[in-house]
Amino acid sequence: MTSWSTTHGLTMNSSVTVGFHWARLMDEKNTHLFKPLAEVKKDLEAAGIPPDKTIIY
Numbered sequence: 001m002t003s004w005s006t007t008h009g010l011t012m013n014s015s016v017t018v019g020f021h022w023a024r025l026m027d028e029k030n031t032h033l034f035k036p037l038a039e040v041k042k043d044l045e046a047a048g049i050p051p052d053k054t055i056i057y
Contacts, residue, residue, distance in 0.1 A: 018049055020044065020049060022057075024043055024047075025040055025043075
């Protein structure tokens with residue numbers, strides 16, 4: 001069964017909601033730089049965010 005919820009007047013399908021903090025995109029040694037793109041893609045896919053999906057922030 002699909003679960004729907006309303007937050008701030010927006011209706012969303014919570015069964016496909018994935019939390020991914022933006023700081024996970026940053027280089028560990030220099031947080032002013034992004035990680036290499038290949039590593040970011042790997043981290044996003046590992047978190048359940050495939051490249052064919054739209055990211056809403």
